[in-house]
Amino acid sequence: MSAVNRFLGDSPLRVLVKLIVISFLVGIVMSVMGWSPYDVIYGARDFVLHVYYMGFDAFGRFIDYFVVGAIIVVPAFFIIRLLSYRRG
Structure with a gap:
């Protein structure tokens, strides 16, 4: 396991995909709430x-x-x- 993987907790590509999905969901919730x-x-x-x-x-x-x-x-x-x- 490389230092980057240890720091991120997973491979950089998987972390990037997770962040994109979570950002999209948070954006939807914020839009619905009017924030x-x-x-x-x-x-x-x-x-x-x-x-x-x-x-x-x-x-x-x-x-x-x-x-x-x-x-x-x-x-x-x-x-x-x-x-x-x-x-x-």
């Missing part, structure tokens, strides 16, 4: 952008929660430290 290759590309792009923006939105919410918590925790920490310093 174009651009719809698939734009859909993938929009999905990536949506995940990207959600990630930064989540990071922004994390920062908001951190600041709100710090407004309470940091002064409380200093008050507790000052009270324990006076006792010791």
Whole structure:
């Protein structure tokens, strides 16, 4: 078995025939659904952008929660430290 056959999983001619048949069937299904290759590309792009923006939105919410918590925790920490310093 040659390196090309090992890489492709079969002989190059058989792989080419399989790819042609599958491409034709996928083309038929996409045509019936009213999809174009651009719809698939734009859909993938929009999905990536949506995940990207959600990630930064989540990071922004994390920062908001951190600041709100710090407004309470940091002064409380200093008050507790000052009270324990006076006792010791």
